[in-house]
Amino acid sequence: MPPAFVELLQFLFSGITSGAIYALVALGFALIYNASHVINFAQGEFVMLGGMITWLLLSHGIDLPLAIAGAVAATVVVGLALEKLAIEPVRDANVVTLIIITIGAGIFLRGLTSVTLGKDLHAVPAFSGNEPLELLGATIMPQSLWILGVTAAVVLALHLFFHFTILGKAILATSHNRLAARLMGVNVNFVLLLSFGLSALLGAVAGILIAPITATHFEVGIMLGLKGFAAAILGGLGSGLGAIVGGLLLGLIESLGAGYISSDYKDAMAFVVILGVLFLMPQGLFGKRGTERV
């Protein structure tokens, strides 16, 4: 293989791995946005909780699969509690108020974690070892394959859920028209609760998948949340396909930019591209063209 090709392949592997994580986080944003038009800025904290709780359970001698299940379950409970305790009581407030509540909830979760679990970095073992696999001259970690595989499975499961179950269709209906869905007998409060639970699940899965690569600590969710949000905006807020494409694109821009242009501007380049896309297509790549009725 020519070295230039191997180099490109290496950048692509690395970009797709990061991109898959961004996509999972972006999907979480999209779900809650669809159900309530709220941008949940505590999404990054779901990611953090997934990793931190997995580490906590592992450190108490619980096996990895059980620890993962426990962390996902615990994060979903936190997501449901967030909706029940902080969002539902004020659901008639305007969207900006709700967004500010989620920012507060994020800071609260971060603070609570730093006080109860400490501020240290923690390692989580890779699911199937640290032996790099070689593919056409480039290398990829087994954990990256886990990330890609699980992300694909989650996306497929979500697709089936939204298109082939009554509950999924109810969520879709609510996202299209809340009032009409309600008149058709959809319990929109339950839909909102469900969307928070699902988002927490996606966040936790992302956090658990990436923990073996980056290690986890109480502030790990800030940047991942921000990148996921950027991916969701890039793809078009509220679009599932957009979130996935946006996430992968963001990961690739970062890795190719750092590789071919300059690593000093890795973060900046991603955000410049997003600004550019929004300038030309304000609704994002796959967003619905919104028209305000006056």
Place this chain on the structure above:
Amino acid sequence: MFKRMTTGLLVGGAALAATFGAAATAQAQDDPIRVGSFLAVTGPASFLGDPELKTLEMYIDRINGAGGVGGRQLELVHYDTGGDANKARTFAKRLLEEDEVDVILGGSTTGTTMAVIPLVERAEIPFVSFAGGVVIIDPVKPWVFKTPHTDRMACGKIFEDMQARGITKVGMISGTGGFGKSMRAQCLDVGPDYGVEIVADETYAPSDTDMVAQLTKIKNTEGLEAVVNPGFGQGPAIVTKNFAQLGFEVPLYQSHGVASKKFIELAGDAAEGVRLPAAALLVAEKLPMDDPQRPIVMGYKSTYEAVHGEGSVSTFGGHAYDGLMMYKAAVEAAGSAEPAAVRDALENITGFIGTAGEVNMSADDHLGLDLSAFRMLEIRDGDWVLVN
């Protein structure tokens, strides 16, 4: 007549002042020596300030229990800055003007230290900082000293080791946080002194989750013989894992910023063979029996861990220990706690063995450490091994 009266008054006044002055001096011999301190005990730099304060409190108690310094007890006056330079300035003002301290020990970070320097220089009170930055003592300020080694010395130690291995072409991948940025600049500056050429120079943000792209670029650089990673926190652990994944055939050097067991835990198997410079305290038990630093670092480690638990000792608390002990030695050498005499004594300290190494101060060196302050370590089987 009138004139004589004025003179008489003046003479009387002078005599009175002399009497009071003598009384004040006599009293000062019984008064405790007031040791002022401002540390980042809370906030993002609390990992520095917390062990520093614990060390000061613990050792001041011990010194007082053993009869104090020159027969006088030490009294600690401490304020928590939270790592905020503005607060540090306010507290330093209070220490100098209201608490009237005889010395200031502290300043956990370079930022808080630099904010305080103009005040202590004006007040002419000796000040020993526990912060890393080389700017604190370069250029030399008459009243300012510091105990920790600098990142410039860490670069020097790494390049010295490379020189011994015949390495000249080096790739660098640095974090863009304060620590990585500063050390990167120092390494670039000091490299030519050791015949080291930086052939690749990449960076990553402290919150980055993947450095494969940067490392791939470094790996494909012509003639690469080693890689250095100045950085702090999770970044170096990820770099180390990515480095192993890409199958480099050259050695990887980390910095003293990750010289803790946590790094080995985070990087796992990928850390095998990684070299890094570190303070002697980290490998206290592994020092040879005839090492002059061994009794000091073993003593500090066991004393600290007896109170605060197994494995709790850190090099940061060691900086505070060095500062306090150096001040004690200076007061004893000067025969008083009078600021100007103590300053001169601090500047003349030679052969002082602290946790950071052997200190030989001079008028143009207010740090007094050389490269022997650092030990080159290699990670083997998940533990440190002393190189050479």
